[in-house]
Amino acid sequence: MFSLRQVVATVLVAGGVASPLSQAAEQSFEAWLADFNREAQAQGISAASLQAAFANAQPISRIIELDQSQPEFIQTFMTYLNRRVTSRQVERGQTLLREQSALLQGVEQKYGVPPEVLMAFWGLETNYGQVMGTFSTPQALATLAYEGRRHSFFRSQLLDALRILDAGHVAPANMVGSWAGAVGHMQFMPSTFLAYAEDGDGDGKINVWQSLSDAMYSAGRYLSSIGWKRNEPIAIEVNLPEDFAWQQAAINQKHSVAQWQAMGVKVVGQALPAADRDAAIILPQGWRGPAFMVFDNFNVVMQWNRSTHYALTVGHLANRFLGAPALRAALPAEQEPVSMEAIKRLQQQLTNLGFDTGGTDGLPGSKTQSAIRSYQLAHTLPADGYASRELMMHVERTLLVQHEDTELIPGFPGTQP
The missing domain is CATH 1.10.101 (Muramoyl-pentapeptide Carboxypeptidase; domain 1)
Structure with missing residues (x-):
């Protein structure tokens, strides 16, 4: 019987496309998994964890479909944001900020990441814990390590996932997540979990699936470790003067807040940080769309997810939790992708x-x-x-x-x- 890897490789080559899968198309999944298990045990992974993780394992065809699919269109920023920042999403986040205030204030005191920012990540990543993924993480990563486009990356993530199981942080049956292997309330990859996850509730385990304390302290620790600055926003919407030189709106064109103000840049509905803070102006939807002043913490969020749309949405959602208005662009911007x-x-x-x-x-x-x-x-x-x-x-x-x-x-x- 042909493996899914062989079928995909044959189709791609027949269509005149060089297949990233053809290098190991001849190896069955069973043979690949046996080789992987030997490597994992040589690195200290227990036989019990391997057996629990891979019971009746087979490549998951839906994961390969998702991995191989490419987007046809690029959403505009406002379309992206409006689908994720709704009045219902804002109200739910504000309610949870009140309910989880003690936990979130504890994270802020330790790591400097404010509650509204953690809540924004939580809302965008898993809709406040409601959508954390349903794929078995070991089997999803095994599928990608065997048949995906980035074999080496997912093989290393799979080994890290098994190390998490070996440490007893979560039962194999409960280790579920996205098709690409991200797990828990904040959708950490296994390598990020191992490097930054924290036992927030003090029970001796780090369960980012079922313990919100563990998830929030882990997120705070991660953001702090990659450069989060206390008392600094991510992004603030601004109005630009009519004579603004549009070429200055670039992430690498930084000036102090005071200098931007001297050029006629005005904030929309919020207070600016200290006048000596450096910031850039960016236009995610061109000169007709909204303009943002972004700070060093914007670059930190970009390390979490390398998408300008995502980073700006985190910042805007956090601001909305605190009462900031919805965005207002000076002119109608293009909405079609x-x-x-x-x-x-x-x-x-x-x-x-x-x-x-x-x-x-x-x-x-x-x-x-x-x-x-x-x-x-x-x-x-x-x-x-x-x-x-x-x-x-x-x-x-x-x-x-x-x-x-x-x-x-x-x-x-x-x-x-």
Whole structure:
């Protein structure tokens, strides 16, 4: 019988795509698991933990589907945020802040991470503990280590998950989580658990699935360890002056709060931190969308999840718990998602025009944003670095005009005789 790995590899190769799975397509899951068990035992994992973790184990086809799937569209920031920050979500978080005040204040006293920030992470990660995943973590990670795109990463995560079981922190039957192996109230990967998880309730075990104290102290310890700064926000919405130089809105363009204020930047409905704190301005949905002043703690959140949308949503949700208003953008921003194919086309077009995007991966990363800004400055457009539909149409017109001009040049390649 063919393994799922063999089937996927055959389909990909037949379709002309180099398969990341083909390197071990000939090995059955049973043989792979036997090899893995020998390695795990050599590293000190008990036979009892291995037997409990892998009883009747087989690759989980749904996990491979999720691992191999690629998003077709990129959500706009406001769509992303509005799906996650609702009045119901805010009200539920405020209620839980009151109910868990003693626990959360204890975490803040020890690690400096305020209650509203921990609550925002909890709400976004698992809807306040209601959606923690249902996949067996050892079997999900075994599937990904055997058949996934990042074999080595998930193999190491699997070994760490088994170390957690070996230490007795959770029963094998209760070690469940997301399809990618994240676990508990705060969705820690096993390696993060081993490095930062803490026994918050003092019972001698670290159970981030069933003990909210363990989960919250672990999150506080992790954030503190990666650079969280006390008494500093993540992000605050701001209004920008009409004459604002849009190219200054970039994560690497930092000024003090006082300097931004001197340029006419004004906060929306909140108090700013100390005037000497450094901050950047970012525009997650272009110059027509909301503008944020972001601080060092924004970069800390980005280490938790490397998504600007996610980090800004954590900051905004935390602010809403404290009574901050909903976002208000100065002008209506585009709401339709942009396809990754459209971004790839834009990247190729900008490259053809002499603006280096760093490749054509369909993701508007920092290199692509820089290329867009350079193009916008060259054409006296608002240099926000945003891959909007309007920008794409402008680039299309520029290429069309350039093509028409070259047809008038005698001897130019493609000129009609």
